[in-house]
Amino acid sequence: MKKIIYISCLLLLLMAGNAFANINIIPKPHYLKAGTGQFRFNGATLVAASKELSDEARLLADMFTTVAGYSLEITKKEKSADVIFRYNPTLKDELGDEGYKLNVTSDKIVIEAAGKAGAFYAVQSIKQMLPVEVAGYYPVPDVKMSIPCVEIKDYPRFKWRGYMLDCSRFFPSVDRIKKHLDIMALYKLNTFQWHLIDYQGWRMQVMKYPNLTKIGSQRDQTIIRQRGKVDYEDKTPDNGFYTQEQIKEIVAYAAERHITIIPEIDVPAHSIAAIAAYPELSCTGEPAKVRELKVGGMSNVFCPGKDFTFKFIEDVLTEVFELFPSQVVHIGGDEVKKEGWQKCEHCSKRMKEEHLEDYDELQSYFIKRVEKFANKKGKTIIGWDEILDGGLAPNAMVMSWRGEKGGIKAAKMKHQVVMTPHHDLYLDYVQSKERENEPYVAFANVLPLERVYNYDPVPEQLTDEEKQYIVGAQANMWSNFINTPAHFEYMTYPRLCALAELTWTNQEDKDYSEFQNKLEKQYQRFHEMHVAYRRHDK
Ligand code: ACM
Ligand code: ZN
Numbered sequence: 001m002k003k004i005i006y007i008s009c010l011l012l013l014l015m016a017g018n019a020f021a022n023i024n025i026i027p028k029p030h031y032l033k034a035g036t037g038q039f040r041f042n043g044a045t046l047v048a049a050s051k052e053l054s055d056e057a058r059l060l061a062d063m064f065t066t067v068a069g070y071s072l073e074i075t076k077k078e079k080s081a082d083v084i085f086r087y088n089p090t091l092k093d094e095l096g097d098e099g100y101k102l103n104v105t106s107d108k109i110v111i112e113a114a115g116k117a118g119a120f121y122a123v124q125s126i127k128q129m130l131p132v133e134v135a136g137y138y139p140v141p142d143v144k145m146s147i148p149c150v151e152i153k154d155y156p157r158f159k160w161r162g163y164m165l166d167c168s169r170f171f172p173s174v175d176r177i178k179k180h181l182d183i184m185a186l187y188k189l190n191t192f193q194w195h196l197i198d199y200q201g202w203r204m205q206v207m208k209y210p211n212l213t214k215i216g217s218q219r220d221q222t223i224i225r226q227r228g229k230v231d232y233e234d235k236t237p238d239n240g241f242y243t244q245e246q247i248k249e250i251v252a253y254a255a256e257r258h259i260t261i262i263p264e265i266d267v268p269a270h271s272i273a274a275i276a277a278y279p280e281l282s283c284t285g286e287p288a289k290v291r292e293l294k295v296g297g298m299s300n301v302f303c304p305g306k307d308f309t310f311k312f313i314e315d316v317l318t319e320v321f322e323l324f325p326s327q328v329v330h331i332g333g334d335e336v337k338k339e340g341w342q343k344c345e346h347c348s349k350r351m352k353e354e355h356l357e358d359y360d361e362l363q364s365y366f367i368k369r370v371e372k373f374a375n376k377k378g379k380t381i382i383g384w385d386e387i388l389d390g391g392l393a394p395n396a397m398v399m400s401w402r403g404e405k406g407g408i409k410a411a412k413m414k415h416q417v418v419m420t421p422h423h424d425l426y427l428d429y430v431q432s433k434e435r436e437n438e439p440y441v442a443f444a445n446v447l448p449l450e451r452v453y454n455y456d457p458v459p460e461q462l463t464d465e466e467k468q469y470i471v472g473a474q475a476n477m478w479s480n481f482i483n484t485p486a487h488f489e490y491m492t493y494p495r496l497c498a499l500a501e502l503t504w505t506n507q508e509d510k511d512y513s514e515f516q517n518k519l520e521k522q523y524q525r526f527h528e529m530h531v532a533y534r535r536h537d538k
Pocket of ligand 2: 282283302303304305306340341344345346347
């Protein structure tokens with residue numbers, strides 16, 4: 001008898017331990033108390049939802065279809081339901097729109113949220129506690145769809161939890177973008193900056209300027225050069241653009257996942273593809289070619305002396321504003337080489353007329369004029385931190401990439417800031433010092449997973465009031481060295497999981513060794529999702 005009691009206790013302990021071991025949620029929830037036992041889903045599980053949260057209930061109900069062969073039935077009666085989605089606006093003060101409460105006992109699951117996003121994130125937490133196959137594409141006979149009993153109270157640290165994808169230098173398909181959005185949603189990331197334009201290709205259809213895609217989206221070949229040496233020259237074209245219908249489809253797909261798409265129309269530099277299509281946009285008006293080489297050679301930029309330049313930008317932005325419902329639009333503003341402006345009579349005339357002292361002020365004039373148009377249309381602009389040079393536009397947000405200095409300056413000026421310092425959050429940087437062991441050429445700077453994880457977007461030197469202007473952080477995936485979709489994934493995952501945790505979880509609750517343990521489960525899930533992730537170094 002003693003032996004039976006001993007074995008039973010051991011089994012119970014193992015079950016509790018096992019339940020705890022199954023909780024590998026990334027990003028780490030604000031409050032989590034593991035219980036004992038499990039809730040088991042099956043074909044008879046009933047779901048009830050307040051009408052405000054019915055989409056999220058449907059999402060959970062359909063999550064089992066592929067893997068287990070059944071979906072959950074939705075009932076109107078909360079009393080008879082096993083899973084309850086309860087809209088509770090009184091939670092707004094405590095948890096905000098994106099927070100949720102999730103209470104799992106062996107016979108009931110209760111989700112409470114003050115907004116749809118919160119309920120959506122509760123579903124993502126459930127998904128991360130279910131067997132990894134639920135994220136996959138195949139049925140699994142006899143799979144046990146259970147999750148451990150747990151109490152979670154959760155909400156994010158920052159409102160901007162971002163990922164940027166450069167679709168100019170390497171052009172990914174609509175399906176590939178959707179796959180990134182799916183993974184972002186799983187990790188509660190909510191902002192996707194779509195870098196649609198650069199020297200190496202214009203990727204957005206603009207009805208008023210057909211040459212942008214007819215000429216600007218066409219590149220005869222790709223040349224990747226590192227430190228003067230050509231590493232890659234493929235002799236095959238990398239052509240393509242997203243039609244406006246495809247853009248609408250992606251925007252809607254993202255919205256269903258509570259992700260806002262921030263389009264980036266990078267001006268006045270990073271614009272040779274546009275100048276190739278409409279040469280009159282540059283100071284000289286000379287013909288130009290979409291760049292094949294993926295680095296350097298960035299001196300050909302838009303002319304701020306010509307009125308046509310601003311007419312063009314306003315026309316393009318008008319179509320952008322129609323396609324993208326986001327409040328914020330990225331207008332670039334980075335790395336403006338000003339040599340061309342110095343030799344240009346249109347630019348000189350503009351400087352005289354506008355009483356501009358130097359070329360930084362001319363750049364500032366450019367951005368301020370674009371901001372004025374955007375504000376008139378009810379939109380807010382964000383730009384890379386060079387938009388501080390020569391004077392910041394009155395209402396602009398700043399994306400701090402050359403380090404934190406720009407972000408600190410902008411926060412002190414009471415402007416909203418997104419931190420993306422390149423040393424900590426640029427995913428094109430190589431992941432290990434042993435670069436010769438890496439399967440792909442990458443940017444020379446080293447950015448291991450741990451460094452991303454440990455990054456804290458709020459600089460110590462800001463006062464508490466100034467700190468409020470840091471609205472979040474973003475990891476940027478530039479494609480100067482990218483040749484395939486798998487390469488994008490290899491550079492992005494799992495470093496994007498670290499970004500998810502640093503933007504959601506409070507700094508003092510982060511724990512890198514615990515995070516590394518949790519990654520083992522994510523790697524299994526990535527395997528199911530066919531994601532070409534890079535296993536991190538220990
Ligand atoms: C940038 O990396 N040029 C923003
Ligand atoms: Zn000019």
